[in-house]
Amino acid sequence: MRYQASATRYAEMKYNRTGKSGLKLPAISLGLWHNFGGVNTHENGKAMLLRSFDLGITHFDLANNYGPPPGSAEEMFGQVLKQELAAHRDELIISTKAGYYMWEGPYGEWGSKKYLISSLDQSLKRMGLDYVDIFYSHRPDPNTPFEETMGALDQIVRQGKALYVGLSNYTAEQTEQAVKILKDLGTPLLIHQPKYSMLNRWIEEGLQGVLEEHGVGSIAFCPLAQGLLTNKYISGVPADSRAGGSSVFLNEKDITQETQNKIIKLNELAAGRGQSLAQMALAWVLRGERVTSALIGASRVSQIEENVAALKNLDFSNEELAQIEEILK
Template structure:
């Protein structure tokens, strides 16, 4: 049965786009990540609503990894179903990225950065997604036991074989980024993009990484700009809601919602409210102020939550006074 979905006619009026480094690729200022909420533990219908609504609002980039779920591989499978059922006619309007580097399958060949693991994982990802190629294939993390030449060589093979259009890295330090870019450049494959963690609560990339990316002409797409939910209004009253990340304890525990956190988060929220924004919207506006950042990667558990995040793009640029107030609350370093 043909899909009843037809993309919104005004979708490209919904969000601005930014060039990725010195490449020819444009990405939406906010991209949709499928790290959470896209496993087999959530209804496919809800996931479909989120993905299609994102595309209707001009979000053309969907970010995955081999082990997103649960279980591992589930997010790629679910997105592949949505792609086949609804988005196949729009494939050339969509950027699909995936990664390999963390634990995926048992044994010595299902983790880290060997050529065997990366290329086998990419082939498995393509099968789950139902695609002949992904737009971006990342080394998800550096491997201290594998030469950088081998890991980057696998990305070169992915691009030259047509299984990926661009090469990316994630979680690499400034020095590791420089080394990766050098190896790729020697093979004629530019380092398109780096995906680091970055938020008001984790400013690590400001200590050299963003400078290195600008030197290389490489773009940045930052993950966890909301610090796993800490930069939202979810915990501002001091409680830990059932089902929240703090309650689940997977990324941080309820003890993280302490007096120091609440003092800082509430002060940041006051800045947001004075701007007519939510705390989450302020957090997105703040990461996008960074010249090296092409796009902010966000998740969503509902269409309503996604809309609230995307509405951050309507906010005014941060003033010098606002930036100074934020720096006083969450200093560099």
């Protein structure tokens, strides 16, 4: 049966303006980091993408190296886009990135103009697109002048291969430098994608201030701390979890007794709010509208549904915020 998008897909989702731009992003976006492409079945990936769109998630975040294997997430997304979502292309925000290792030789990673433009050309072919909505420099390159990296982003926009540009994993100081170069080139920085959660608050120490000063949006990746801020680890480490397996992203040593005690207390507070721990963690990242969107990952449809339901209660009392600060201290 051919996919028919839900007629009520925009009824419940919240959309936030990205910095001072005209672009709005859904408060919850879907990242295709590690459970799409060759590592998952096509049918499960398709089901997650289509359910996300039916829930009002219009932003799908990719990168050249997402899969595994690298490139397979873009290929899978391109297939679903062509077969199911092509009629809705203008309702979608599709982003991709380049910066990490993709191919052999001196031009297969980092931030040179050669690599960034070649990589985007490959990404567009994998997804069957003429352009992406946002293209990111995935990480700063210590051996390439920022002028070259930012110049490549500017060129990509002028060539019509991307509508907007972003940065990921740049420090406050690096972001300040990049903002100035891009402004002088005439291609303003739209958005920054940093790692941010209750358990990783580094952006509060400078980066958020830079973004707000220059009218740049932000989208937080790993807002659930790779699953730590869910009920999965409240009673220990399940054998079938990321930390209990051979994941390179999270392992058992990351879950100290101190961390587990925090998770237990946060879960109790979330229950008092009528939310799961994951829902409260997402609401906390979005508090005060300083973050444009929270970027979730998922391995099944039910996780997406639970995470989007966080938007039903985004408000925190001063007492609740104080309790969270005390738990995290």
